[in-house]
Amino acid sequence: MVISSKNPVHSVLFLILTFFNAAGLFVILHAEFLAMILIIVYVGAVAVLFLFVVMMLDFNFTKSKENVLQYMPFGIFIGVVFICELIIVLINTRLDLANIQILANPFLNFSDMTNTQALGSVLYTDYILYFQLSGVILLVAMIGSIVLTLRDRPGVRRQVIGEQLERNASSTVLKEVNSGEGIDI
Amino acid sequence: MNIFLPILPELSIFISAVLLLIVGLFVKNIKLIINLAIITLIIAIILVLVQPVQSAFNNSLTIDEFSKIAKTLILIGSLASIVMYHSSREDLNINLFEYPILILLATIGMMIMVSANDLIAIFIGLELQSLTLYVLAALNRNHLASSEAGLKYFLLGALSSGLLLFGLSYIYGFTGNTNLNLISTTVTSGNIGLIIGIVFVCSGIAFKVSAVPFHMWTPDVYEGAPTPVTAFFALAPKVAAIALAVRFLIVGFSDIAFDWQQIIIFLSIASMVFAAFAAIAQKNIKRLMAYSSIGHVGYALIGLACGTPQGISSLVIYLSIYLIMNIGVFSFILSMKNKGEYYENISDLSGLYKTHPYYSVVITILMFSLAGIPPLAGFFGKFYIFIAAIESNLLLLAIVGILASVIGAFYYLRIIKVIYFDESKNSFDGFSHRSLGLLTHPSAILILIFCLYPLPLIKISNYAASSFF
Secondary structure (H helix, E strand, C coil): CCCCCCCHHHHHHHHHHHHHHHHHHHHHCCCHHHHHHHHHHHHHHHHHHHHHHHHHCCCCCCHHHCCHHHHHHHHHHHHHHHHHHHHHHHHHCCCCHHHCCCCCCCCCCHHHCCHHHHHHHHHCCCCHHHHHHHHHHHHHHHHHHHHHHCCCCCCCCCCCHHHHHHCCHHHCCCCCCCCCCCCCC | CHHHHHHHHHHHHHHHHHHHHHHHHHCCCHHHHHHHHHHHHHHHHHHHHHCCCEEECCCCEEECHHHHHHHHHHHHHHHHHHHHHHHHHHHHCCCCCHHHHHHHHHHHHHHHHHHECEHHHHHHHHHHHHHHHHHHHCCCCCCHHHHHHHHHHHHHHHHHHHHHHHHHHHHHHHHCCCEHHHHHHHCCCCCHHHHHHHHHHHHHHHHHCCCCCCCCHHHHHHHHCCHHHHHHHHHHHHHHHHHHHHHHHHHHHHHHHHHHHHHHHHHHHHHHHHHHHHHHHCCEHHHHHHHHHHHHHHHHHHHHHHCCHHHHHHHHHHHHHHHHHHHHHHHHHHCCEECCEECCEHHHHCCHHHHCHHHHHHHHHHHHHHHCCCCCHHHHHHHHHHHHHHHCCCHHHHHHHHHHHHHHHHHHHHHHHHHHHCCCCCCCCCCCCHHHHHHHHHHHHHHHHCCCCCHHHHHHHHHHHCCCC
C-alpha cells in the first residue's frame, strides 16, 4: 500500500504502519530496545519529516503513474524472484536450535537483564569512547550542513523584537488609503 | 581522568576545534583561526610523539610505534593543507572559518582510524573522517564542479561505507569478537564467511584509498574540489586508510595471510597499471595528480602485500616520501596563477623555464622524484618497496611495478618537456605567497638530500614496523 496508494499522504501513513510492524517483529525477537528506537526515530522523526515534505511539495502524483506499465514486467520479475527465494528458504531451512552456539557475549548474566538495561550498563562505561565519537560525527554533520547551506545575504530584513515592543500609539503612522490605489511610504 | 590520557592528542584537537568554532562565530578574523589551528596541530604532533606505547579503552585503541608515526604523517598533511588554504583563500574566494575546523575534526577521525584495534573503532573513525571530507569537497558551493564533486564523493562514499560495515558484520558474526587481537585468536583458514567479510572490508578500504577498481570517484573529485582540499585528500586520508588496512590485516588476520594477500596483490597491480596508462591522456594537472595518487597507492600496497617486517617498513618509507612530494607538488599547483587567476592545465605551464628558471627547477625536482628517477627520494621509496617484494617472493609484483613506473615516467616527464621546450604562453606570479614557498622548498630540499641521509627515515620506519612483529 505504501507504493500503490494514490494519495501520497496515505502512503506515508502506511509507511508508519510498516514501521510499527517491524517494531512488532523486534519485540517478538526480544529486542525491545530496537523496537522502541525504531518507533521513536523512524515514526517520530523520519516519517513526520516525510509527511511534511510530501505536504509541502506541490507535485502532480497522478502524472507519475502514467509510465507504471513500462516498468511493470521488471517489477513482476523481481517480485517472482523474491517469492521463489522465500519459498526455497521456507522449505530448505531447518533451524537446529539445540546446536546454536553464541560465540561471544559481553555479559555473563545476560538472561537476567532486559536489553535496555544491558545497553545502559555498558554504553557509558565500556563503550564511552564510541558514544562520544558518535557525538563528534553528529557535530560534523551539523557543521557541514550549516557550512554548505548558510549564506549571508545583504539586505535581509530581520525582525528586531526590541524595536517592535518599543512602539506605542504616538509613534504610529496612520494613513488613509483609498481602495485600489495604494500609497507611497 | 587517567582513562583519557591515551587519547590526549585527539582530545586536545577536539577541544580546540570546538573552541575555535565558538571563536570563529564572533571574531571575523579567519587568519586568527588558521593560526590557532596550526598551533593546535603542532601541539598534537608533540603530544603524539611523547606518548608512551599503550592500549586504551579495553584495548579498542592501540597507541604503538606504527600509529605514532602514521599519526605524525597525518598531522603534517593536515598542517600543510591548512597552510595551503591560508595562501589561497582570497583568490579562490572561499573565506570560511569552518575550513580549518573541519580539517581538525577530520584529523581526529583519521587518528582514531590509525589506532583503531576494534571493528567499531575502525568504522567510527572512518565515518568521522569521510563525513568531513564530503563537506570539504563541496566547500566551494558557488562552483558547480565543486558541488558535483561533493555529491559524487558522498554517494559513492556512503556506498563504500555500507560495504565496509557489511564486511565488518560478517567478521563479527563468524568470529564473535570485535577486537582485532581476539579475532586473530579465533581465525581459522577455510572459514568462508570470514573471507567474505575480509573481501568486503578490503573493498571498502580500497575505495577510501582510491585503489583500482574502486577509483572512479578520484579524478572527478580531485578536479572539482578546491585545490587545498584536493591536496588534503591526497595527503592525510591516504596515509590513514593505508595504515588502517595494515593494522586490520596484519594484526587481525596474519594467520590467513594467503587469503587476503591475493586481494591486495590484485588491487596493487590494477592500480599501478591503470594509473600509468590513464594518466597519459590527462590535460588537467589536478586530474593528473589524481591518477598519480592512484598509482602511488598501488606501490604502497605492495608493501602491505608482502606482510613482512621489511614490507611494512618500506611502506612507511614510501608513504612518508609520498607525503613530502605531494606537499611540494600541490603547493606548486597553488602557485600556478597570474593575478589571482589559477591555471590548471598542463599546457599553461609551457615555456615556464624562460620566464621563471628557478621556479621550474623546483618543479623539475618534484616531477623527477614522482617519476622515481635516482638519486631523488621518490626512487628510493620505490626501491625499498621492490626489494621487500622480491625478498618475499612476490616477483610478479616487483616486475609489474617497475614496468608501470617506466610507463608512468612518461607523463611526469611530459610536464618537464612542456616547461623547458615549449613556446612561452603565460606569465606567472611565481611564489607570490610566502607560505607556499615555505611548503615547496623544504619538500624539494628533503627530496634532494634523502639520498645523503637516508638513515633517519629508515630507522623511523623500522621502529614503526617493529610494533607488529
